[in-house]
Amino acid sequence: MSDAEATSAADASSLDDPLLAVRNLDAGYGDLQILTDVDLDVGDGEYVTIVGPNGAGKSTVMKSVFGLTRVFDGTITFDGTDITDEAPESMVHHGLGYVPQNENVFAGLSVRENLEMGAYIRAEFPDEALAAVYDRFPILEEREDQRAGTLSGGQQQMLAMGRALMLDPDLLLLDEPSAGLAPDLVDDLFDRIDAINEGGTAILMVEQNAKEALRRCDRGYVLVQGENRFVDDGDALLADESVRQQFLGG
Structure with missing residues (x-):
């Protein structure tokens, strides 16, 4: 087991005063549970990426934060306010922006x-x-x-x-922003996302281009079968042998 995997999600991701705090989240659609005991933090102005294999539940995390799933257990707080059971239309009032x-x-x-x-x-x-x-x-x-x-x-x-x-959201949620784009457009898109973050907007991004996303982010989460598997800063995840072999193509 790698160092990153051995570190619990709560220990690795917990911030003293996070802008977004997801704790012990079980969520899904109807009676189908997709996420199990997921923890995730985004600090003020931070750039966080979620990567993992297809079907891991990455987009479900994003949709849960924005009130688009059924939460079975756990909490989601934003800027100190519990938003776990709030409707999607209320999220923009709290300062969240979402790009599906x-x-x-x-x-x-x-x-x-x-x-x-x-x-x-x-x-x-x-x-x-x-x-x-x-x-x-x-x-x-x-x-x-x-x-x-x-x-x-x-x-x-x-x-x-x-x-x-x-x-002017405090946190921008981006779900697979590079999906379907020609390769020559992807770098430009990521540069623009970097600029948004450098302007002070926190970013939580799900991304299929895992290597590039981890290279640019402050911290990354690797989600597998609806659970946290690895949590660390982006560079550390890129350097981790287990992460490279299992999720980044070696």
């Missing part, structure tokens, strides 16, 4: 209309937030009148992230 893997733009609406939808809870439209999104993703300003469904895959991913950023 699939169907993450309104295909029939324009780019600008999609971004406006991201600010729907504001009494007044946040022009400064729109300007910040356009500054971060200039192609969106160039295409603001174009229907979102006609954008390229990479542009749609930028739009989905931009919409989530319209409310």
Whole structure:
């Protein structure tokens, strides 16, 4: 057993004052339990990645944080508030933004209309937030009148992230952001995610490109069959022989 695996999830991940704290989480869909006793922390401004094999429950963790699953046991707290049983529509009020893997733009609406939808809870439209999104993703300003469904895959991913950023969230949840993108677009996307994090937004990301995700993050979690298997900083997980052989292709 490796050092990373020998370290309990609670010991390895527990922060003194986490922004997001998932404790002993059992969750799933209907009567089907996917996650068992999952622990996870994200600190203020931290960049955390969840990796693991297909079917490990990675996306279920993200959906649980955003109120989209059934929680059988355990707690989820955000900025000191218990959000375990709250509805998804309340999460943006707490400061969470969520970009799902699939169907993450309104295909029939324009780019600008999609971004406006991201600010729907504001009494007044946040022009400064729109300007910040356009500054971060200039192609969106160039295409603001174009229907979102006609954008390229990479542009749609930028739009989905931009919409989530319209409310300036404290934590951005990204579910498989590089899925379906051409290899030459993946590095650019990761660079943009890095920049979002460097601007002060905490990131919790599920990612299929495990090596690149771990190389860039502060800490990583390896999930296997719905349970924490390894928890450590990204570089340590990349260097761990067991992690490399089992999950990173050697």
